[in-house]
Amino acid sequence: GEDVEQSLFLSVREGDSSVINCTYTDSSSTYLYWYKQEPGAGLQLLTYIFSNMDMKQDQRLTVLLNKKDKHLSLRIADTQTGDSAIYFCAVASSNTGKLIFGQGTTLQVKP
Amino acid sequence: GAVVSQHPSRVICKSGTSVKIECRSLDFQATTMFWYRQFPKQSLMLMATSNEGSKATYEQGVEKDKFLINHASLTLSTLTVTSAHPEDSSFYICSARDPGPWGANEKLFFGSGTQLSVL
Numbered sequence: 716g717e718d719v720e721q722s723l724f725l726s727v728r729e730g731d732s733s734v735i736n737c738t739y740t741d742s743s744s745t746y747l748y749w750y751k752q753e754p755g756a757g758l759q760l761l762t763y764i765f766s767n768m769d770m771k772q773d774q775r776l777t778v779l780l781n782k783k784d785k786h787l788s789l790r791i792a793d794t795q796t797g798d799s800a801i802y803f804c805a806v807a808s809s810n811t812g813k814l815i816f817g818q819g820t821t822l823q824v825k826p
Numbered sequence: 827g828a829v830v831s832q833h834p835s836r837v838i839c840k841s842g843t844s845v846k847i848e849c850r851s852l853d854f855q856a857t858t859m860f861w862y863r864q865f866p867k868q869s870l871m872l873m874a875t876s877n878e879g880s881k882a883t884y885e886q887g888v889e890k891d892k893f894l895i896n897h898a899s900l901t902l903s904t905l906t907v908t909s910a911h912p913e914d915s916s917f918y919i920c921s922a923r924d925p926g927p928w929g930a931n932e933k934l935f936f937g938s939g940t941q942l943s944v945l
Contacts, residue, residue, distance in 0.1 A: 756938050757830075757919050816870045818868065819868075819869055
């Protein structure tokens with residue numbers, strides 16, 4: 716079946732850049748997504764990239780997509796303590812069209 | 827972006843009671859809503875797809891008689907955990923698909939989640 720993998724934990728210092736990586740096995744998704752989850756809260760759509768693009772920049776966020784390698788990454792520039800959260804990537808299952816989420820990457824930002 | 831309201835945000839109940847969780851799309855009509863379950867430090871597990879005016883579609887392994895879903899209108903879906911037991915304790919999150927201008931593929935907006943604790 717479809718699988719989405721993320722590293723579980725990333726720690727950076729405030730002001731540094733953070734790069735969160737995601738790999739997937741299959742996708743028919745027109746869009747690929749990054750969601751942010753703060754403790755005890757639901758998911759907030761952070762950004763997304765259209766599948767025919769290889770890069771999208773949105774203020775401090777840069778999404779890179781390598782369709783050949785099935786690799787998606789999220790770069791956060793000038794990481795702030797408020798960026799501390801769990802970040803999920805999500806792609807659509809080619810079988811069902813439903814979103815499949817990675818396990819989530821916990822980003823810890825140290826002052 | 828679109829807003830999805832979910833409540834209650836937290837509920838504590840005794841074993842054997844039923845709990846209803848509501849999910850509302852506030853500024854768009856959602857023909858499809860999704861219910862997820864999330865265990866601590868784990869990803870979201872899709873439980874069921876809720877379709878307005880028809881029966882919900884449950885994922886494999888999810889008991890439909892245990893988790894009753896009603897999608898009576900284009901803006902409201904409810905999940906009722908019947909005869910709750912401690913193992914049902916979890917974080918439940920709903921999402922709604924906003925068809926929007928971005929085409930046929932999914933763009934989901936999530937509720938803030940409900941932490942259910944069954945004593």
